[in-house]
Amino acid sequence: MTESMKENSSGCVLVTGAGSGIGAATAATLAASGRPVALTGRRLEPLNGVMAAITEAGGHALSIPCDARDQSQMQDAAQHAIATFGPVDILVAAAGVMPVGPMCSADPEDWRDMLETNILGVLHAVHAVLPNMLEQGTGHIVLLGSVAGRTLFPDATVYCATKSAVHVIAEGLRGELTRRRREDGNRIRVTLIAPGAVDTPLPHTISDPQSRAATTAWYEHMDGILVPEDVAETIKWAIEAPEHVSVNEVVVRPSAMIR
Numbered sequence: 479m480t481e482s483m484k485e486n487s488s489g490c491v492l493v494t495g496a497g498s499g500i501g502a503a504t505a506a507t508l509a510a511s512g513r514p515v516a517l518t519g520r521r522l523e524p525l526n527g528v529m530a531a532i533t534e535a536g537g538h539a540l541s542i543p544c545d546a547r548d549q550s551q552m553q554d555a556a557q558h559a560i561a562t563f564g565p566v567d568i569l570v571a572a573a574g575v576m577p578v579g580p581m582c583s584a585d586p587e588d589w590r591d592m593l594e595t596n597i598l599g600v601l602h603a604v605h606a607v608l609p610n611m612l613e614q615g616t617g618h619i620v621l622l623g624s625v626a627g628r629t630l631f632p633d634a635t636v637y638c639a640t641k642s643a644v645h646v647i648a649e650g651l652r653g654e655l656t657r658r659r660r661e662d663g664n665r666i667r668v669t670l671i672a673p674g675a676v677d678t679p680l681p682h683t684i685s686d687p688q689s690r691a692a693t694t695a696w697y698e699h700m701d702g703i704l705v706p707e708d709v710a711e712t713i714k715w716a717i718e719a720p721e722h723v724s725v726n727e728v729v730v731r732p733s734a735m736i737r
């Protein structure tokens with residue numbers, strides 16, 4: 479991005495988990511509506527693939543490899559985005575892992591990964607952009623929860639607990655920022671997006687073979703599941719609501735999904 483483009487831009491989007499699935503689709507959708515996007519995730523290659531597609535379509539994007547579990551990496555990534563594109567107007571915290579399985583035979587490392595990525599990673603991303611948003615007095619924070627944050631799915635207890643935590647964090651953050659609004663006049667909005675089944679690589683990363691087979695079969699046998707672009711469009715709709723409208727929580731399921 480050139481210096482003059484940077485001056486003309488009102489700010490940028492920072493997406494965690496931007497290399498695939500919902501994060502990648504949201505990055506592309508928001509870039510297509512003229513917003514520069516900072517793409518973060520652990521692996522550079524998928525980020526570069528998303529960046530190339532955005533650039534080819536005439537948008538602006540930057541790959542910033544970063545592990546959301548590491549607070550200082552997340553902080554540096556946000557600073558890199560701000561230095562390149564200007565203030566972060568929008569955070570989409572999509573980084574997440576789902577190594578589900580029965581608690582009785584679980585590897586505690588899977589629990590740690592879910593807790594550190596799905597909860598701490600979200601908090602790190604919020605912490606990395608919030609001072610900048612408070613300084614600007616404006617911003618939009620979008621957190622990816624899940625239907626699994628409202629419904630306890632069999633053999634997915636810890637994943638459901640992490641998503642449930644994200645729902646609480648979104649509501650707590652919204653309340654805190656709204657109370658502060660009377661003192662500092664900030665216009666920061668918070669949206670929780672809770673999707674049902676979406677066709678992404680997520681279920682294929684489950685390490686427990688039985689749980690992976692059961693989850694992928696459940697996705698495959700549903701009469702049509704969401705594609706990442708469905709969720710991306712929902713996020714765009716929430717972001718583009720008029721300033722006095724705060725879309726706080728959206729549950730978006732495939733029409734065929736019961737629970």
Ligand SMILES: NC(=O)c1ccc[n+]([C@@H]2O[C@H](COP(=O)([O-])OP(=O)(O)OC[C@H]3O[C@@H](n4cnc5c(N)ncnc54)[C@H](OP(=O)(O)O)[C@@H]3O)[C@@H](O)[C@H]2O)c1
Pocket residue numbers: 494495496497498499500501518519520521522524544545546547571572573574575576595599622623624625672673674675676677678679680681
């Ligand atoms: N798919 C669904 O059915 C569904 C339903 C409801 C909610 N969700 C939620 O939606 C979000 C996006 O998931 P998805 O379905 O789009 O899955 P996905 O395609 O697997 O995307 C998750 C992304 O998170 C990144 N990531 C994982 N650990 C990370 C870490 N420590 N630091 C930074 N990035 C990390 C991954 O990239 P790297 O491995 O390169 O880091 C990956 O690109 C997740 O929070 C998930 O819980 C998904």
